[in-house]
Amino acid sequence: MNSREIIARRIAQEFNDGEVVNLGFGMPTMAANYIPNGINVILQTENGGLRFGGAPKAGEQNPDLGNAGGEPITMLPGGSAFDLAFSFCIIRGGHVDATVLGALEVDQNGNIANWKIPGKFVPGMGGGMDLLVGAKKVVAALAHTDKAGNSKVLKSCTLPLSAAGVVKRIITDKAVFNVSSKGLELIEIAPGLTEADVKAATEADYQVATNVKTMTF
Template sequence: MLDKIGIAKRLAKELKDGYYVNLGIGIPTLVANYVPEGIAVEFQSENGVLGMGPFPFEGEEDADVINAGKQTITTLPGASFFDSALSFSMIRGKHVDLTILGAMEVAENGDIANWKIPGKMVKGMGGAMDLVASAENIIVAMMHTNKEGESKLLKRCTLPLTGIGCIKKIVTNLAVLEITEKGFKLLERAPGVTIEEIKNATEGTLIIEGLIPEITF
């Protein structure tokens, strides 16, 4: 199966030359470290950065240069900084080609829950609300099951929703899946993971057609 770095590397294969990409908090931020050779993408962070690079090496951090998750980042030549109003006008104006988000749950119809766990204090929904309402190409990076081994790919989300019917694809530690009208379509499986393991870890409808290749990098 994949670890967080493996998920990020697989997500990086979804990048295309010239894309403007928003990276959500958590696993998605790692994608900036694994941009394939020969392509140029612009990473946008909702706190007001365009042109993020990979994470800095230890000792080279600048506490004033951070992403939306308050992690220190690097910037590439030509990067720019701006206020949140301009950042969200980029998002709401559909100027972002690809959005990669983390999630606590995804439903087979493309619903996503990624902002609130009942009983826990949170500051609010944050930028995900705007991203799921505006973006046309959203991929989720997540673990397939929770710490208790229960599926996070469900028939219907149990947590408060962030967005409805907006997710296109999911990359987990076990598999790559596409949201279709009939449910989760299995596209690829993580190295060493069997189809039976993916079935057992998926509560929602799982569609399996033909041979399912292993993920390669």
């Protein structure tokens, strides 16, 4: 598995029966393909869809149905598609149990930066700001380090924030952290790595759980 698949498969383990879960574009939307058997969640997409499944088989795509990244999706029995205004009624109304969003940076205070790199044009923050404050649980998914090997799990974010103090769990290709008012707690480590490997790749301060586990897929 490459790092993106590792993260996507681990994201899918966050889902609980009956939850309404929003998946942001990128690795979060990939998680729809790896939901464990027996877990029934209601996936919601920001652009206007409820109760969708994984990617369709080649040749079975419906051009009118797509996830937040514009990728083809399947609709499950009872699923529906609707306009953006109704979608944000769900998000802003507090009906989303969890959202999983990609990130450029996260930090030990639960802050997240996922929309703006100074000097690069972006059209705006989009619906991320609504999801970050509207969902009951926020999960951040990102590569642990950038291409130069610098940590993206920081003591304090350096990029413009999308929201402050909202992240409850961080999933990377190296580790999983819980986030609380006490800071970060390392609860899982990727296969083949040690806590020392995680420490070397992480700028943020964190505590190690007494029962830290190896990530499984």
